[in-house]
Amino acid sequence: NAGVTQTPKFQVLKTGQSMTLQCAQDMNHNSMYWYRQDPGMGLRLIYYSASEGTTDKGEVPNGYNVSRLNKREFSLRLESAAPSQTSVYFCASSEDLTLSYEQYFGPGTRLTVT
Amino acid sequence: KQEVTQIPAALSVPEGENLVLNCSFTDSAIYNLQWFRQDPGKGLTSLLLIQSSQREQTSGRLNASLDKSSGRSTLYIAASQPGDSATYLCAVNDYKLSFGAGTTVTVRA
Numbered sequence: 001n002a003g004v005t006q007t008p009k010f011q012v013l014k015t016g017q018s019m020t021l022q023c024a025q026d027m028n029h030n031s032m033y034w035y036r037q038d039p040g041m042g043l044r045l046i047y048y049s050a051s052e053g054t055t056d057k058g059e060v061p062n063g064y065n066v067s068r069l070n071k072r073e074f075s076l077r078l079e080s081a082a083p084s085q086t087s088v089y090f091c092a093s094s095e096d097l098t099l100s101y102e103q104y105f106g107p108g109t110r111l112t113v114t
Numbered sequence: 115k116q117e118v119t120q121i122p123a124a125l126s127v128p129e130g131e132n133l134v135l136n137c138s139f140t141d142s143a144i145y146n147l148q149w150f151r152q153d154p155g156k157g158l159t160s161l162l163l164i165q166s167s168q169r170e171q172t173s174g175r176l177n178a179s180l181d182k183s184s185g186r187s188t189l190y191i192a193a194s195q196p197g198d199s200a201t202y203l204c205a206v207n208d209y210k211l212s213f214g215a216g217t218t219v220t221v222r223a
Contacts, residue, residue, distance in 0.1 A: 042215040043211075044213075090158065097209070102146075102160050105150075105157045105158040105160075107156065107157040
């Protein structure tokens, strides 16, 4: 039982390049989330997926797109990377969005955009 | 919009001292509150989850309280050890998680 896994662990991009961050969970959770963490600002929600086939914007969605590929996988895409997107990205999952279940986090992807 | 504040931003204590970490939030209509630990360069590890109907939750040396009416939660860590050195984050779930910026704890041997 690996929990929540993320790939890659580290990535360096040039401004304007695109990439996809991958996330998978093996806990049969319905809901999945993408966050970014910047120094002194805590984690901020980018997008979330309440269940397979649905996605919604969070607090900071601009410059990102997501795909809930199936119940296990939730990817985050940067179409044209900008230096302001340099951050640590975390994927998380929970049994359900609306009920009081805790969230489980992956190890993070450290992204630098030059 | 939910605002979550953690004070202080950093804390240094000698080994054996009890730790008290504070979290405040602005909207009391929450499902639950979760405390996490984050080690440098690592992901988040869930420590305790307090449901909105609970007043406190305990796990080993950790005890977390919740006062929804005043918008406060406190995490107590008894008899601190150097291994407790980490950043502690609280997150409020009011349909989506809103995080505080964290308190970085250093326990000196």
